[in-house]
Amino acid sequence: MSMPEIRSGEEADAALLLTGEAAPAGKKIEGRSPWRLAYERLRSDRAAKIAFGTIVVIVLLAILAPVFAALVGHGPNQQFIDIGENANGGPVAPNGTFLLGTDNNGRDLFVRILYGARISLTVGVLATAISVALGVVFGLTAGYLGGFVDTFIARVIDVMLSIPALVIAVSIAFISGPSLGLVIVLVGVLSFTYLARIVRGQVISIKGKEYIEAARALGARPWRIMFIDLLPNVMAQIIVYATLLIPAAIVFEASLSFLGVGVPPPTADWGEMISTSAGYYQYGYWWFLFFPSLALLITTLAFNIFGDSVRDAFDPRGGGLFV
Amino acid sequence: MTSGPVSGTNPVPDAAPADGDDVLLRVENLVKYFPIGSARPFQKREQVHAVDGVSLTVRRGQTFGIVGETGCGKSTLARCIARLYDITAGQVVFDGQDITKISQRRMRPLRTEIQMIFQDPIGSLNPRRRVGSIIGDPFAIHGLASGADRKRRVQELMERVGLNPEHFNRFPAEFSGGQRQRIGVARALAFKPKLIICDEPVSALDVSIQAQVINLLADLQAEFGLTYIFIAHDLSVVRHVSNSVAVMYLGKITEIAPADELFTRPRHPYTGALLSAVPIPNPDESDQRKQIILAGDVPSPIAPPSGCRFHPRCPKAAPVCVAEDPPLEPRLGDGPEHPAACHLPMAEGENLADFRPSISAKERIVEVEGSLLPEGAEPADIAGALPGRREGSKP
Numbered sequence: 122m123s124m125p126e127i128r129s130g131e132e133a134d135a136a137l138l139l140t141g142e143a144a145p146a147g148k149k150i151e152g153r154s155p156w157r158l159a160y161e162r163l164r165s166d167r168a169a170k171i172a173f174g175t176i177v178v179i180v181l182l183a184i185l186a187p188v189f190a191a192l193v194g195h196g197p198n199q200q201f202i203d204i205g206e207n208a209n210g211g212p213v214a215p216n217g218t219f220l221l222g223t224d225n226n227g228r229d230l231f232v233r234i235l236y237g238a239r240i241s242l243t244v245g246v247l248a249t250a251i252s253v254a255l256g257v258v259f260g261l262t263a264g265y266l267g268g269f270v271d272t273f274i275a276r277v278i279d280v281m282l283s284i285p286a287l288v289i290a291v292s293i294a295f296i297s298g299p300s301l302g303l304v305i306v307l308v309g310v311l312s313f314t315y316l317a318r319i320v321r322g323q324v325i326s327i328k329g330k331e332y333i334e335a336a337r338a339l340g341a342r343p344w345r346i347m348f349i350d351l352l353p354n355v356m357a358q359i360i361v362y363a364t365l366l367i368p369a370a371i372v373f374e375a376s377l378s379f380l381g382v383g384v385p386p387p388t389a390d391w392g393e394m395i396s397t398s399a400g401y402y403q404y405g406y407w408w409f410l411f412f413p414s415l416a417l418l419i420t421t422l423a424f425n426i427f428g429d430s431v432r433d434a435f436d437p438r439g440g441g442l443f444v
Numbered sequence: 445m446t447s448g449p450v451s452g453t454n455p456v457p458d459a460a461p462a463d464g465d466d467v468l469l470r471v472e473n474l475v476k477y478f479p480i481g482s483a484r485p486f487q488k489r490e491q492v493h494a495v496d497g498v499s500l501t502v503r504r505g506q507t508f509g510i511v512g513e514t515g516c517g518k519s520t521l522a523r524c525i526a527r528l529y530d531i532t533a534g535q536v537v538f539d540g541q542d543i544t545k546i547s548q549r550r551m552r553p554l555r556t557e558i559q560m561i562f563q564d565p566i567g568s569l570n571p572r573r574r575v576g577s578i579i580g581d582p583f584a585i586h587g588l589a590s591g592a593d594r595k596r597r598v599q600e601l602m603e604r605v606g607l608n609p610e611h612f613n614r615f616p617a618e619f620s621g622g623q624r625q626r627i628g629v630a631r632a633l634a635f636k637p638k639l640i641i642c643d644e645p646v647s648a649l650d651v652s653i654q655a656q657v658i659n660l661l662a663d664l665q666a667e668f669g670l671t672y673i674f675i676a677h678d679l680s681v682v683r684h685v686s687n688s689v690a691v692m693y694l695g696k697i698t699e700i701a702p703a704d705e706l707f708t709r710p711r712h713p714y715t716g717a718l719l720s721a722v723p724i725p726n727p728d729e730s731d732q733r734k735q736i737i738l739a740g741d742v743p744s745p746i747a748p749p750s751g752c753r754f755h756p757r758c759p760k761a762a763p764v765c766v767a768e769d770p771p772l773e774p775r776l777g778d779g780p781e782h783p784a785a786c787h788l789p790m791a792e793g794e795n796l797a798d799f800r801p802s803i804s805a806k807e808r809i810v811e812v813e814g815s816l817l818p819e820g821a822e823p824a825d826i827a828g829a830l831p832g833r834r835e836g837s838k839p
Contacts, residue, residue, distance in 0.1 A: 330567050331564050331567040332568050332570040334523070336581065338558075338560045340551075340553075340555030340556070340586060341585045345585065354572050356572075
């Protein structure tokens with residue numbers, strides 16, 4: 122069967138293709154990827170900018186903690202029994218030497234809060250990284266492979282969710298003795314469940330698409346489909362959830378330290394400070410409780426607001442840039 | 445669209461178990477059921493009879509068309525042949541090798557020989573990956589080329605299918621529908637496969653773009669000696685590209701014939717009804733023609749009708765159609781290349797509109813619960829038979 126000549130259109134099309142696009146008149150209309158759109162929405166979001174600025178300041182303060190310690194001349198664990206404690210051996214109120222006062226052991230609260238930020242941020246970021254890694258692997262596997270694997274992983278997650286994470290964490294930390302590494306692993310492992318569920322749900326909705334069938338028709342192995350075809354399509358959800366996991370991990374760590382099974386003393390830690398200061402508050406040593414709590418509040422609030430903004434920025438229904 | 449032998453001149457050797465050299469694909473009694481609902485103990489799960497006993501033979505270098513309404517099992521058949529689905533029963537022999545039950549691992553090398561082009565030019569390309577990486581996928585997956593070599597081969601492919609190779613780094617969303625379908629063609633072509641299954645490759649495209657893509661497919665067939673299975677619901681497109689055409693209805697093949705013969709001498713009343721729904725561009729001629737409008741909807745594939753599956757809607761339906769499933773065999777002195785599954789095939793010059801079924805509507809309703817409208821109800825037209833009509837999302 123011969124083909125009739127219906128190619129003039131094709132040739133014109135091909136010519137156009139080979140010479141590049143038709144000359145744009147005036148401003149070029151650009152295709153913007155979802156990432157670019159999200160970034161532009163974030164940039165135009167004032168709350169996001171303030172929150173992000175706050176996070177940057179906190180990170181800088183944490184990194185530069187030794188510099189500040191050197192500037193004021195007080196080490197984080199250095200006790201000033203003569204000038205850092207009052208006549209009763211209690212904390213000293215904020216003054217020229219101790220900007221935010223001292224704690225019950227005569228240590229500089231300002232320096233200790235800066236050092237505490239290091240612990241909080243380290244735990245927040247590393248534990249979230251563990252959560253994301255576990256959540257992605259389990260979510261992708263359960264969602265893509267389905268069947269028995271899915272049932273098994275889903276049941277494990279159900280069991281983990283049915284027992285309060287804090288109770289598990291306290292028990293394990295109590296048995297094996299607290300340490301920074303253990304806290305990071307505990308917080309990370311115990312918070313991957315929601316992320317795994319989100320990833321699993323997304324994967325199930327995407328895996329029926331034709332491009333996944335196309336990959337299978339090309340002979341792609343399951344791991345390739347999971348990590349090269351599926352993962353980039355759930356990345357937005359993962360990033361949104363991860364930015365919200367960081368403050369949750371910080372609070373989780375502070376809770377563990379508050380309960381005495383977190384980072385062991387004398388390491389400066391916000392949760393531990395809040396816990397100790399609670400016993401001194403009633404005697405009028407308000408700064409000892411107030412400043413560590415304020416630091417924790419500002420940090421988690423900044424991360425939460427930023428996370429919310431990231432979520433809004435990735436929401437396809439979000440407007441503002443199309444006008 | 446022919447570069448191999450013309451099908452009409454070849455006898456169909458279905459009696460011989462060994463395939464001739466020119467047979468690339470042989471499908472025997474292929475069955476694919478999908479269980480629905482959730483499994484309960486001591487209770488049989490309901491099954492969707494998506495493909496129910498399909499046999500066909502595809503010859504090298506030819507284009508085998510498959511037409512049918514939405515939901516008749518065309519795409520399921522395609523995915524079974526490509527082994528994207530596990531096969532419930534039957535046999536698929538590709539290039540002399542039985543691929544019915546082989547594992548996905550052993551299927552992998554064969555993937556380079558069977559490729560698919562998909563219907564949806566948007567859905568078949570990963571929106572998060574660049575075009576160069578999508579077309580380079582075949583090379584990456586099978587480790588055929590990497591680095592600069594892969595990029596060069598991808599750009600050659602892009603050029604061959606009429607894309608600007610400089611657009612290597614763009615995302616699929618930056619292309620038009622026709623260009624995106626070319627990307628899909630380039631990806632399928634990377635291996636120079638023996639068989640390309642085109643699952644409605646032009647259904648989602650504008651008519652002018654359809655012609656471009658069809659011409660591209662024809663050129664590639666001539667250049668590389670490709671064999672196509674071309675699935676569509678647009679009869680004129682299928683006639684244009686195919687050597688032989690199979691008509692499917694509710695999971696079964698009702699008729700197979702060389703393309704021109706099917707359009708000039710349809711035997712199955714369903715084929716006749718489909719053909720009468722093809723629009724004629726000339727309004728005078730179009731007014732003169734009697735269009736056969738089938739009553740009712742396609743019955744549910746969960747509980748297909750007994751006997752001939754078309755009998756609840758067939759103008760020629762008789763008691764024998766309810767009782768017995770007609771085998772797919774040549775009728776009214778046709779050659780072996782033109783079998784039809786009908787007890788009462790249409791003779792030449794016969795007009796379906798003159799017939800009334802010799803079984804009552806009530807009998808038919810008893811046979812197929814709830815799937816048929818009572819007599820006098822609003823007749824539905826043949827969904828999907830109109831060219832250019834878009835199909836909804838596939839199940």
